[in-house]
Amino acid sequence: MGTLARIRQSYILYSFVRDWVAITCFIVVCILILISFLSPFIAPHNPYESASINVMNAETPPMWMEGGSSEFILGTDSQGRDLFSTLLFGMRISIIIGCCAVILQAFLGVIIGLVSGYIGGRLDSFLMRMADVQLSFSTMMVAIFLGAIFQAAFGVAMYERFAVVLLVFIIGLAEWPQYARTVRASVLAEKQKEYVEAARVIGLNSARIMLRHILPNTLSPVLVISTVQVANAIMSEAALSFLGLGMPVTRPSLGSLINSGFEFIFSGSWWITLFPGIFLVLLILVINLLGDWLRDVLNPKLYKG
Amino acid sequence: MEHLLELQNIVVRFALRFGDLTAVDDVSFTLDRGDRMGLVGESGAGKSVTGFSIIGLISRPGYIASGRILFEGTDLAHLNEEALRNIRGNRISMIFQDPMMTLNPVLTIGTQMTETLQAHMDITDEEAAAMAVDRLRMVHIPSPEKRLNQYPHEFSGGMRQRIVIAIALLMDPALIIADEPTTALDVTIQAEILDLLLELCATGKTGLILITHDLAVVSQVTDKITVMYAGRIVEMGSTDTIIHDPRHPYTQGLINALPGSRHTGSRLNQIPGMMPNLLTIPPGCSFHPRCPFMMDICTKQAPRLKYYKEHERQISCFLMENQNKGSI
Amino acid sequence: MNDKKPLLEVNNLIKHFDISGGVLDRLTLEKMRIRMKKTVVHALNDVSFSIFQGETFSVVGESGCGKSTLGRAIVRLYPIDKGSIYYCGDRIDTKDSRAMLPYRSKMQMVFQDPYASLNPRMKVEQTLMEPMLFHNPSMSMGEARDNVAAVMEQVGVDPGWASRYPHEFSGGQRQRISIARALMVEPEFIIADEPISALDVSIQAQILNLFMDAQDDRGLTYLFITHDLSVVKHISTRVAVMYLGTICELAHKAPLFAHPRHPYTQALLSAIPILGFRKSRHIRLKGEVPTPIELPSGCVFHKRCPFAFERCFNEVPKLSERDSGTFVACHGVEEGKI
Numbered sequence: 001m002g003t004l005a006r007i008r009q010s011y012i013l014y015s016f017v018r019d020w021v022a023i024t025c026f027i028v029v030c031i032l033i034l035i036s037f038l039s040p041f042i043a044p045h046n047p048y049e050s051a052s053i054n055v056m057n058a059e060t061p062p063m064w065m066e067g068g069s070s071e072f073i074l075g076t077d078s079q080g081r082d083l084f085s086t087l088l089f090g091m092r093i094s095i096i097i098g099c100c101a102v103i104l105q106a107f108l109g110v111i112i113g114l115v116s117g118y119i120g121g122r123l124d125s126f127l128m129r130m131a132d133v134q135l136s137f138s139t140m141m142v143a144i145f146l147g148a149i150f151q152a153a154f155g156v157a158m159y160e161r162f163a164v165v166l167l168v169f170i171i172g173l174a175e176w177p178q179y180a181r182t183v184r185a186s187v188l189a190e191k192q193k194e195y196v197e198a199a200r201v202i203g204l205n206s207a208r209i210m211l212r213h214i215l216p217n218t219l220s221p222v223l224v225i226s227t228v229q230v231a232n233a234i235m236s237e238a239a240l241s242f243l244g245l246g247m248p249v250t251r252p253s254l255g256s257l258i259n260s261g262f263e264f265i266f267s268g269s270w271w272i273t274l275f276p277g278i279f280l281v282l283l284i285l286v287i288n289l290l291g292d293w294l295r296d297v298l299n300p301k302l303y304k305g
Numbered sequence: 306m307e308h309l310l311e312l313q314n315i316v317v318r319f320a321l322r323f324g325d326l327t328a329v330d331d332v333s334f335t336l337d338r339g340d341r342m343g344l345v346g347e348s349g350a351g352k353s354v355t356g357f358s359i360i361g362l363i364s365r366p367g368y369i370a371s372g373r374i375l376f377e378g379t380d381l382a383h384l385n386e387e388a389l390r391n392i393r394g395n396r397i398s399m400i401f402q403d404p405m406m407t408l409n410p411v412l413t414i415g416t417q418m419t420e421t422l423q424a425h426m427d428i429t430d431e432e433a434a435a436m437a438v439d440r441l442r443m444v445h446i447p448s449p450e451k452r453l454n455q456y457p458h459e460f461s462g463g464m465r466q467r468i469v470i471a472i473a474l475l476m477d478p479a480l481i482i483a484d485e486p487t488t489a490l491d492v493t494i495q496a497e498i499l500d501l502l503l504e505l506c507a508t509g510k511t512g513l514i515l516i517t518h519d520l521a522v523v524s525q526v527t528d529k530i531t532v533m534y535a536g537r538i539v540e541m542g543s544t545d546t547i548i549h550d551p552r553h554p555y556t557q558g559l560i561n562a563l564p565g566s567r568h569t570g571s572r573l574n575q576i577p578g579m580m581p582n583l584l585t586i587p588p589g590c591s592f593h594p595r596c597p598f599m600m601d602i603c604t605k606q607a608p609r610l611k612y613y614k615e616h617e618r619q620i621s622c623f624l625m626e627n628q629n630k631g632s633i
Numbered sequence: 634m635n636d637k638k639p640l641l642e643v644n645n646l647i648k649h650f651d652i653s654g655g656v657l658d659r660l661t662l663e664k665m666r667i668r669m670k671k672t673v674v675h676a677l678n679d680v681s682f683s684i685f686q687g688e689t690f691s692v693v694g695e696s697g698c699g700k701s702t703l704g705r706a707i708v709r710l711y712p713i714d715k716g717s718i719y720y721c722g723d724r725i726d727t728k729d730s731r732a733m734l735p736y737r738s739k740m741q742m743v744f745q746d747p748y749a750s751l752n753p754r755m756k757v758e759q760t761l762m763e764p765m766l767f768h769n770p771s772m773s774m775g776e777a778r779d780n781v782a783a784v785m786e787q788v789g790v791d792p793g794w795a796s797r798y799p800h801e802f803s804g805g806q807r808q809r810i811s812i813a814r815a816l817m818v819e820p821e822f823i824i825a826d827e828p829i830s831a832l833d834v835s836i837q838a839q840i841l842n843l844f845m846d847a848q849d850d851r852g853l854t855y856l857f858i859t860h861d862l863s864v865v866k867h868i869s870t871r872v873a874v875m876y877l878g879t880i881c882e883l884a885h886k887a888p889l890f891a892h893p894r895h896p897y898t899q900a901l902l903s904a905i906p907i908l909g910f911r912k913s914r915h916i917r918l919k920g921e922v923p924t925p926i927e928l929p930s931g932c933v934f935h936k937r938c939p940f941a942f943e944r945c946f947n948e949v950p951k952l953s954e955r956d957s958g959t960f961v962a963c964h965g966v967e968e969g970k971i
Contacts, residue, residue, distance in 0.1 A: 014322065125655075194750035198814065201708050202764040203730070203737035216754040347833040461921050491695035491860065491922075496904035496915045518834055521863070521906040548909040562838035563908060564867035572845060573838040573867070579803055580833070 015297050022293040025286040032283055036091040043085035044073070048251065055080045059269045075271045077257070078264055079249075086252060087276055091283070093253040097167050098234035102226055104172025105233075109179020110215070110222060116180065117187030118210050128184070131177035139174040139236050140243075146170050147245045160248040167246055171233050182225055186218035220298045227291030231284045238280055254280045307378055309512045310336040310359070310480055315372035315382070317351070317358050319583075320365075326583045328354045328367065330536040333610075336529075338479065339509035343523035343544065344516045345559075346533035347580050355533070356482045356516045358382075360397050361389040377479065395425050398473035402485040404465035407472060408457040414468050415453030421475050440471040444501055463494035470501060481505075484516045499525050520560060524548045532556050535581055535591040538610055542618020552613075553622050554596045590623070598624050638722065639683035640822060640854050641707070646716035648677040648699075648706050652926075675925045676702040678878040678933075680716075681952065684822075689848070689855040691865045691886075693901075694875035697925060700858045703875070704824045707856070708742050709733065720822075738768045741815035745827035747807035751799040757810055758795040761785070765817045780817070787850075788813045788843060805836035812843060816851070824856045829864065841868060862905045866890055871958075874898045877925055877933040880952055884959040894961045896938050896971065932964065940965045 016022050035042060045052060057080040061068045068075060074083040116127040150166060151159045159166070190196060191214065199209045234254075240246035241255025242262075249260050254276045261272025317329035329351040336342055346352045357363050359374055361381060374381040376397065381389065393399075401407060409417055418437035419430060428436075434453065441449035444467040457465060466486060473481055483502065487495040503526055506513050515527055523530060524544055531541045532553065540553040551557045561574035578595045581587060587594055593603040602623050610621040653659045653672045661670040676699045684690045692700045705711050707718060709726070718726040725736055744750040751760055761781045766772060772780075782792035788809040790802075799807055808828060815823055825844065829837040845868060847853055859865060865872055866886065873883040874897065882895040893899045900916040918937045923929055929936050935945040944964045952962040965971040 194744035194746055195752040197705070197710055198742065198744060198750055198811070199752075199763075200710055201737065201740075201742045202767060202818070203734050204763075204767060205730070213752050213755075217752070347835060463921070492862065493695065493900060493904045493918060496906070497917065499906070500915075519906070520834070521908045524909050525906045525911055545909075559834055560908065562835050564838070564841065564863045572842050575838040575842055576835040577839075579805055579836060 012297055015293075019293060021289060025289045025293070028282065028286045029290060032091065032279075032286075033095060036088050036095055039085070039088035039092055043082075043088050044071070045082040045085040047081040047086040047089055053080050059264065059272075061269070062271055074275050075269075077260060077272045078269070083272060083275060086257060087254070087279060090247075090252045090254045090257050090276065091279060093164065093247060093251065094234050094237055094255070094280070094283070097164060097171070097237045097253065098230045100168040101171035101175075101233040101237070102229045104168060105176045105229060106179050106222060106226060108172070108176040110183050110218075112176065113180040113183025114187055114210050114215060114218075117184040118191060118206065118214060124184075127180070131180050134174070135177045137174070139171060140239065142174045143167075143170045143236075143240050143245055144243075147240075160250065163247050163251070167237055167240065170240075171236050174236075175229065175232070178225060178229065179222065182221050183218050186221055187214055190214050190217050224291060224295045224298055227287055227294055231287040231291065234280070234287075235284060254283075308335040308375070309338045309340070309377065311373075311375040312355075312359070313373040313375065315355070315358060315374065316370040317354050317363060317367060318370045319367045323584075325370075327370075327586075328536055328583060329358065331372075332533075332536075332538055333372075334531055334538070334541060336480070336512045336514065338512055339506065340529060341503075341506050341513040341515065341527040342529040342531060343527035344514055344531050344533065345518065345520060345523055347518055349535075349580055349582060350533040351536040352516045352533050353484055356399070356484055356514060359480075359482060359514075360393045360399055361386070362393075362399075391425075394421065394478075395476045396478055397480045397482065398476070398478040400466075400469055400473050400481065400483040400486045402488050404462070404469045405457065407469045408465060410457050413454050413456055414460075418453075418472055418475060421472060425476055436475065437471075440474050441468070443474060443505070444468070444471045446471070463490055463497065466490060466494075466498055467501065470498075470505075474505065478511065480512045480514070482514045482516070485518070486515070487522060488517070488519070495522070502526055520548070520563065532559070535586055536583065537591065537607075538619070538621060539592065540618060540620050541610070542616070546617055550616075552616050552618070552620050552625065554598055554624070555592050558595075590621075600624070600627075637685050639719075640686045640721060641684040641856070642719040643683070643707065644681050644717045644719075646677050646680040646703070646706060646718070647714045648702055648711060649714055650674040650676055672926060675878050675928050677706065677713075678928070679949075680875075680878070680880055682873055682880065682883060684854060684856060687848075687852060687854055688870035689857055689868050691857040691859065691869035691872045692875055693859060693862060693865050693872060695860060695901075695922065697877075697922065698875040699878040699925070700860075700875050701826055702878075704742065704826045704856060704858050708740055708824060734768075738764075738818040739821045741818060741820040741823050743808075743811050743815050743823060743825045743828045746831055747804045747811060748831075750811050751807055751814075753799055756796050756798055757785075757790075757802075760799075760810065761795075761814055761817050764814060768818050784813045784816050785810075787847075788816070789839075803836075804832055805839060808832060808836075808840050809843065812840075812847070816847065819851075820853070822854045822856070824858070826858045827860070828857075830859065830861060837864075844868065862902065874901065877923065877928065879933055879962065880960075881934065881962050882960065883952065884961075888956065888959055894955060894959065894966050894971070895934075895963050896940055896965070897934050932962075938965075940971050942970070944968075 057072070057076050058078055060072050060076040062075040063070050063073050072082045077083055077086060112127055116124045147166070196209060196213055199213050237246055237253060238255030241253050242259045244259065247253040247256045249256055252260060257276040258273050261269065265273050312333050315329055315332045316327065319326045319328055332355055344352045344355060354363065358369055359381065361384070363369060369382050372382060376392070381392065415434065415437060419433035422428060422433040422436055437453060438449045441452060446452055446464065446467055460468065487498050490498060499522065502513065505511065515523060517523055527544050530544050530547045532539050532555065534555050540547060540556045547556060548560065551560050558576035562576060564573060576595050581591060589605050590603040590608050593599045596603065600623060608621045608623050608626065610619050611626065612619050613625055651671065651673055653670065659669045659671065661668055680703060692703060694700045702711065706713050713726055717724055720736055720740065725733065758781055761784065762777050765780060766777055781795060785792040785795060790806055790809050790813065802810065829840050832840060841864065844855065848855065857868065869886045871883065871885050872889050873880045874895065876897050882889065882893065882898045889898065890902065893902050900918050903915040920937050923936065931947045932945040932950050935941040938945065948964065950962040950964050952960045953967065955961050955966060963971065
């Protein structure tokens with residue numbers, strides 16, 4: 001391993017072990033990710049298996065309340081599914097959609113930002129105006145449009161099958177300008193530097209200069225916005241699902257769980273909405289706090305080696 | 306007689322996560338009214354930190370660990386921020402390398418100058434403006450009355466540095482500290498700024514400390530030189546004697562390394578290696594790994610700065626101690 | 634010397650930068666009419682010179698005189714607007730990037746800022762190997778490693794440090810690595826753009842010595858761009874003095890420093906601080922360097938020139954030979970007034 005990486009890491013490590021907020025957040029994120037991805041093994045019930053679900057158990061309150069059962073720790077939802085298990089499975093879907101959407105965003109945004117910043121001129125103006133146009137539509141609007149078109153064209157059954165892919169696609173497409181702008185700004189700064197001129201004097205072609213020389217030097221800000229974007233993407237997904245445009249109730253994400261419990265909130269079954277809500281807020285909060293910490297650590301202006 | 310400025314065994318440290326770094330180690334010198342002293346060294350030698358310590362601009366994690374800074378009889382090292390601020394900009398002025406460190410880009414220079422004046426003196430706007438015009442005239446800014454209403458970006462680099470000097474002169478300071486004032490400027494403008502500094506000190510009331518890496522510049526302006534290496538003073542004396550007859554091996558190396566000092570086209574006399582950074586200062590004399598005359602004792606013990614009468618200067622080198630008797 | 638064929642020949646080079654910006658920035662109201670204003674920086678105005686094999690040709694001038702643009706235009710980092718550049722008799726300014734490749738390994742460049750000129754994410758070994766392997770794709774890895782070690786040794790950097798990253802080196806060592814990168818493709822001609830001005834005094838001497846040693850060993854030709862006249866005096870064969878994008882004097886080093894002819898050269902030389910000699914006077918120039926956006930008419934120097942007369946206001950002086958090898962662009966010198 002390179003010494004640079006070692007020293008960088010040691011600096012990150014140094015500020016990490018001295019920041020209890022960062023440590024707590026990191027531990028919480030790890031736990032949340034771990035339990036959601038191990039949900040098939042640790043969840044007491046499988047919410048996708050309709051055979052094990054009994055509608056008679058519907059709206060059982062959490063175990064510590066009157067009428068609660070030790071079988072269902074956090075109670076059940078309106079269909080009689082164990083809320084704790086459904087929540088874990090739902091969180092897994094939320095995290096998967098969030099991460100995949102961010103990978104798509106980053107892929108599109110980095111390439112567009114790199115080309116736009118390095119080549120410049122008309123192409124740059126064109127791509128950046130496209131980014132402006134994209135940003136002027138809200139994610140919701142794009143999602144409602146695409147979701148409605150898809151449902152109309154292929155039917156609801158098809159939609160439910162491809163809901164995850166579709167959501168990744170929609171959220172990924174909607175927010176690439178964030179990456180494109182950040183990367184473009186770093187590329188414009190790096191492009192001025194003499195090592196890029198040296199590479200041109202050697203005779204390297206543009207693609208090689210962009211990928212081998214400029215790209216590695218623009219990755220720190222990409223890493224920072226990625227954490228925030230993951231949180232944003234999970235939020236977007238939850239919002240869409242809450243509006244009924246995201247994951248179907250048969251395979252609920254955190255958002256659709258909150259939505260499905262929402263109609264029962266006044267009939268006394270508050271837990272169906274509250275617990276997924278708590279988990280969603282917790283997840284978003286710790287990811288954002290981690291992102292803030294990472295931004296401070298990687299910020300070259302604050303970096304005092 | 307009381308000196309204008311007297312540094313006594315100043316030590317400046319920086320508290321970093323892996324321990325304390327000593328940036329300035331046991332630096333002492335005196336400066337009288339009308340003296341022009343050059344503080345010379347390469348980057349990291351501690352010359353700027355020494356300058357900053359005088360006006361209390363050492364900010365955390367740096368601190369003055371020990372020593373006294375006597376300015377007109379007051380110890381600045383142990384003064385509170387309030388009292389320091391009163392002296393800074395009033396009795397002591399500082400000129401930086403980048404004029405934009407001093408100038409506020411969104412205020413006209415007239416506003417900036419009158420504000421400074423009114424912060425220290427109880428005078429009307431008109432009086433302040435008149436004083437500002439007077440100072441601008443002192444630094445040879447053409448049509449100063451008109452220039453008062455202009456913003457810093459409307460001036461060229463050389464003009465901006467003149468304005469910074471005018472601001473430094475506002476309160477008739479007793480001491481001016483100029484940190485690399487001409488490094489960012491072109492030669493023709495540098496020559497004019499150096500002329501200006503000389504002219505301002507000609508009255509004999511103001512002391513000047515010129516911090517720079519450029520020996521040629523120092524030899525134009527100053528009458529005393531203090532050469533620093535890795536946080537310590539290695540040689541200190543009058544400019545003429547040091548430039549024409551350097552005694553410390555480092556000063557010799559520096560002067561011989563300058564192009565123009567030797568036959569053109571030949572190899573330059575280089576000092577091998579480079580200055581240690583503050584983390585890796587070698588034991589003993591910090592120059593010994595690069596010194597052509599290194600002796601056994603140099604690796605073990607740090608030499609002390611002593612006065613040598615026959616050389617008319619202070620030197621910190623065992624070579625001298627062996628040849629002559631020095632006195633501290 | 635002039636009988637020899639020049640290695641590099643630059644003829645009537647003109648380079649303007651359009652800094653007007655976008656459409657909205659350019660709209661101006663002039664005499665009640667909306668017009669598109671164009672703001673142009675005249676970086677190089679009709680620059681011509683030749684560099685001969687084995688010499689060190691220095692270009693000096695103050696900031697903004699176009700000396701860096703000149704170096705970058707020659708290696709085609711900037712496209713030129715007018716004029717021609719010949720390398721060993723071949724015109725290179727019109728070649729496309731593929732046809733340019735063979736010349737890329739003959740011409741290299743060393744930059745000013747040792748902190749920006751090395752890619753921070755590439756190990757020294759990668760940085761040095763890239764140009765060599767790019768120009769000799771058939772070279773084996775072992776051979777490439779040997780070459781890297783040899784060149785590192787030659788520039789005075791421990792080859793054992795090849796797998797380190799640039800931030801672990803000091804400014805002087807980085808500049809050595811930059812020079813090593815330029816030497817990797819075994820060039821004939823190196824353009825050095827202020828290669829020592831960002832370094833400490835004792836390191837400057839080391840790097841200058843390295844340049845001189847490399848020249849002796851490899852028979853290199855240098856185009857040395859700097860503002861430091863004492864460096865120029867030390868290493869140059871011939872010197873060109875630039876002011877506002879034009880060459881005002883071009884001469885062999887010794888006559889230039891002993892008897893500067895052009896009024897600007899005289900002022901410039903008189904302003905250099907010399908160690909140990911306190912100067913009583915230097916030539917003071919009137920006013921300030923005009924911006925290269927609005928060039929003065931006639932001689933670019935006339936507004937500051939103490940000898941300016943009417944002809945200087947209207948007519949652009951041509952660079953013409955005065956004594957053997959000394960070229961001056963000045964009406965006053967031409968008419969024998971100065």
